[in-house]
Amino acid sequence: MLGTNKNAAAQSALDGFAPNVNNGVSSLTVQSGGKVRVGGFFTNIDGQPRNYVARLNIDGAVDSSFNPDVNSTVSSLVLLPDGKMLVGGLSPPSAGKCATNKSF
Numbered sequence: 821m822l823g824t825n826k827n828a829a830a831q832s833a834l835d836g837f838a839p840n841v842n843n844g845v846s847s848l849t850v851q852s853g854g855k856v857r858v859g860g861f862f863t864n865i866d867g868q869p870r871n872y873v874a875r876l877n878i879d880g881a882v883d884s885s886f887n888p889d890v891n892s893t894v895s896s897l898v899l900l901p902d903g904k905m906l907v908g909g910l911s912p913p914s915a916g917k918c919a920t921n922k923s924f
Contacts, residue, residue, distance in 0.1 A: 837880035841865050849899040854878040859894030
């Protein structure tokens, strides 16, 4: 995993990093502090509602301070240098708009 935080890259199910999602994960990004942003087809992680995007603490627990409540499935995440995130995926039609601009 080139360019990732050593602490985050070292996490695995063997040391307790095993978040339980109710559907597929399609994208992961690792922040500089080791937190992991997850995107996919899920609506729940470890019993906590999270629509398609979540952030996990370095120990794998859901970060309760982050819940962007995305409105459709996510296929890709890109973390920008300023800490903001680009989210790509399917978007349901809404009042003639083709995209929504949200900062996460």
